[in-house]
Amino acid sequence: MDVNTINSLFLTGATLIAISVLISRASSKLGVPILLVFLFVGMMAGEDGPGGIKFDDYSLTYLISNLALAIILLDGGMRTKVSTFKVAFWPSLSLATIGVACTATITGLMAAWLFDLTLLQGILVGAIVGSTDAAAVFSLLKGKSLNERVGATLEIESGTNDPMAVFLTVTLIAILSNPDMDMGMGFLATSFAMQFGIGTLVGFAGGWLLWSLVNRILLPEGMYSILVLSGGIALFALSTILGGSGILTIYLVGLLIGNKPTCSRHSILSVLDGMTWLSQIVMFLVLGLLVTPSTLIEIMLPALALAFGMILIARPISVWLGLAPFRSFNIRERWFVSWVGLRGAVPIILAVFPMMAGLPNAQLYFNIAFFVVMVSLIVQGGTLMKAASLANVSLPPKPSPIYRSGIEIFPTSEWEMFVYKLKEEKWCVGEPLKRLTMPDGTRITALFRDNTLLHPSGSTVLQANDTLCVLGQDKDLDALSELFSVAPIEQEEVARFYGDFFLDATISIQSVVEHYGISVSVEDQSMTLKQLAQDQIGPYPVLGDSFDWEGLHWVVADVQDNEVITIGLCLPEDEDEAA
Numbered sequence: 010m011d012v013n014t015i016n017s018l019f020l021t022g023a024t025l026i027a028i029s030v031l032i033s034r035a036s037s038k039l040g041v042p043i044l045l046v047f048l049f050v051g052m053m054a055g056e057d058g059p060g061g062i063k064f065d066d067y068s069l070t071y072l073i074s075n076l077a078l079a080i081i082l083l084d085g086g087m088r089t090k091v092s093t094f095k096v097a098f099w100p101s102l103s104l105a106t107i108g109v110a111c112t113a114t115i116t117g118l119m120a121a122w123l124f125d126l127t128l129l130q131g132i133l134v135g136a137i138v139g140s141t142d143a144a145a146v147f148s149l150l151k152g153k154s155l156n157e158r159v160g161a162t163l164e165i166e167s168g169t170n171d172p173m174a175v176f177l178t179v180t181l182i183a184i185l186s187n188p189d190m191d192m193g194m195g196f197l198a199t200s201f202a203m204q205f206g207i208g209t210l211v212g213f214a215g216g217w218l219l220w221s222l223v224n225r226i227l228l229p230e231g232m233y234s235i236l237v238l239s240g241g242i243a244l245f246a247l248s249t250i251l252g253g254s255g256i257l258t259i260y261l262v263g264l265l266i267g268n269k270p271t272c273s274r275h276s277i278l279s280v281l282d283g284m285t286w287l288s289q290i291v292m293f294l295v296l297g298l299l300v301t302p303s304t305l306i307e308i309m310l311p312a313l314a315l316a317f318g319m320i321l322i323a324r325p326i327s328v329w330l331g332l333a334p335f336r337s338f339n340i341r342e343r344w345f346v347s348w349v350g351l352r353g354a355v356p357i358i359l360a361v362f363p364m365m366a367g368l369p370n371a372q373l374y375f376n377i378a379f380f381v382v383m384v385s386l387i388v389q390g391g392t393l394m395k396a397a398s399l400a401n402v403s404l405p406p407k408p409s410p411i412y413r414s415g416i417e418i419f420p421t422s423e424w425e426m427f428v429y430k431l432k433e434e435k436w437c438v439g440e441p442l443k444r445l446t447m448p449d450g451t452r453i454t455a456l457f458r459d460n461t462l463l464h465p466s467g468s469t470v471l472q473a474n475d476t477l478c479v480l481g482q483d484k485d486l487d488a489l490s491e492l493f494s495v496a497p498i499e500q501e502e503v504a505r506f507y508g509d510f511f512l513d514a515t516i517s518i519q520s521v522v523e524h525y526g527i528s529v530s531v532e533d534q535s536m537t538l539k540q541l542a543q544d545q546i547g548p549y550p551v552l553g554d555s556f557d558w559e560g561l562h563w564v565v566a567d568v569q570d571n572e573v574i575t576i577g578l579c580l581p582e583d584e585d586e587a588a
Contacts, residue, residue, distance in 0.1 A: 029046065044149075057301055071365065077288035080241075084278075095571065113132060113177055115327070124373065133178065137178055137374060137378050138378055140174035140355055140356070142351055142356065145385075146167035150393075156553040175254060176201050186366055212244070212248070212258040212265075230273050231280075233272060244258055245262075275425075296357050313384065320389060352385035352386070431493060441467060448488040453465055479493070509579055510577065511577055511578075514573040515537055563576055563578060
C-alpha cells in the first residue's frame with residue numbers, strides 16, 4: 010500500500026465521518042433515528058451508491074464492529090445508575106434469557122417458512138436477530154424522559170441479552186457445520202453457563218481492579234480516560250478468549266466504575282461520549298458499506314414480512330412471557346417494552362458469523378439481518394416517542410442546566426458546576442439574590458450580564474438573559490432547575506400528567522376521604538397512601554407509576570429511596586367539573 014493510497018483512505022474515511030456528523034443535524038427535525046442516517050451514508054458510499062466503494066471484508070467488519078460495540082457498552086454501563094437495578098434487574102434478566110430464546114424460536118419458525126429453509130437454518134436466522142441492540146437502545150433512549158422502570162429495563166436488557174443471542178448463534182452454526190457433532194444438554198448448559206458466568210466474573214473482578222488502578226496511580230488528567238478505555242477493551246477480549254461474553258463483561262466494567270467514586274470521572278465520561286459517537290458513526294458506516302442494496306430487493310417481500318412478524322408477534326409474545334412474573338409492569342408498560350425491541354449493529358455482527366464459517370445461505374442470512382435492522386430502526390425507532398406518549402410512559406421533561414461540569418477536587422467529590430441562562434418568564438427575574446430559596450449547600454459563584462462578569466451579592470437583582478454559575482450536587486438539580494432552567498416545567502403539563510391534586514403519601518386514606526369528600530368502599534381507611542401505593546405497585550415504585558383504585562386514578566409524583574413521597578390524584582371528569 011503506497012502513500013497515495015493511504016492518504017486516499019484517510020480522505021475518504023474522514024469525509025464520510027464529517028458528512029455523517031453534518032447530516033445528523035437533520036435527523037431530529039425529520040424524526041429519523043440518527044443511526045439510520047449513518048447507515049444510509051454508508052450505503053450511499055457503497056457499491057450501489059454514488060460513492061461506488063466496493064467493500065466486502067467481513068473479517069475487518071467484525072473487528073471494527075466489536076471494537077465499536079465494546080466502547081459503546083463501556084460508556085452505557087458508566088452512565089447506568091446501579092440503583093436502577095433494584096427496579097429492573099430481574100425483569101431485564103428474564104427478557105435477556107427467556108425473551109431472546111422465545112423471540113429467536115418464533116422468528117426462526119417464520120423465517121424457515123418464508124425463505125424455504127430447514128428448521129435449524131430458520132432458527133439460526135431467529136437467533137441472529139433475536140437480541141435487542143445496546144447501541145440502538147442507548148442512542149435512541151438517551152435524553153428521553155421515560156418511566157424509570159421501563160427505561161432501565163430496556164437499557165439493562167440491551168446490555169445483557171447478547172450472551173444468549175451469541176450462544177444460540179454459535180451453537181446452531183456448530184450444529185449446521187457438523188451435523189454429526191454430539192451436543193447434549195450438558196454441553197449446551199455448560200456453554201451457556203460459561204458465557205454468563207465468565208462474562209460476569211471477569212466484568213466485576215476486572216472492573217474492580219481497573220477502578221483500583223485508576224484511583225491509585227497518579228496520571229495527567231487526559232490519561233485516565235485512555236486507561237479506562239484500554240483496560241475495558243482488554244477485559245472484553247480476555248473474557249471472550251476464556252469463553253465468556255465480552256459484551257456482558259465490558260458493560261459490567263462500565264457499570265462498576267461509573268457507580269464508584271472514580272478519579273477524573275467527569276473527564277472520562279466526556280472522552281467516552283465523543284468516542285461513543287465516533288464508534289456509532291464508524292460502525293454503521295462500515296455496515297452500510299458492506300451491504301449491496303440491489304441484493305435486498307430480491308428478498309424484500311419475505312424479509313418485510315419477517316421483520317413485521319418479529320415486531321408484531323415474536324417480540325410481544327416474548328415480552329409478555331418474560332414479564333409475566335412481574336406485577337409491577339402494567340399493561341401499557343408491557344406493550345411499550347414490546348414495541349421498543351430495537352435491532353441495530355449486533356444482529357448484523359452476528360450475521361457475519363455464518364459468513365466466516367462458510368455456511369450455505371450465509372449471504373442470505375446477512376441480507377435478512379440487515380433488512381430486519383433497517384425496518385426496526387425506521388418503524389420502531391422512528392415512532393419511539395409517539396409510542397411512549399400513547400403508552401403513558403413518557404414523563405414531563407425535567408428542566409436541566411445548559412451546561413454542567415464536575416469539580417474534581419478529590420476522587421469522591423460529588424460537586425459540580427451548573428450553568429443556567431435566565432429567561433424573562435422565570436419568576437426569579439427582577440428579584441434580589443437574597444430572596445431566592447436555594448437548596449442547602451449550593452452557592453451562586455458567578456453571574457454574567459452582557460458578557461461581563463459581575464460580583465453578586467445578596468442585593469444583586471437578577472435580569473433576563475443573565476447567566477448564573479451555581480455550585481451544587483446532582484441531588485440539588487430539581488430544586489435549582491425550578492429556579493433557573495432555560496426549559497421550565499410547564500405546570501399545566503405536569504398537572505395533566507400527575508393529576509388534579511398532590512397529596513403527601515404519609516396521610517391516611519381517611520384524611521383524603523374527609524378532606525375531599527371522596528367515597529371509598531375500603532374498610533381499613535387508616536392505611537396511608539404510601540402503603541396503598543406499595544400494595545398496588547410493589548416494593549420498588551418509580552416516578553410516574555400509576556394505578557386505578559376505587560374509581561380514581563393515582564400517580565406517583567415523587568419518590569426518594571424507593572419510598573413514595575407524593576401522590577397525584579386524578580378526579581373523575583364529572584367530579585372535576587363539579588369542583
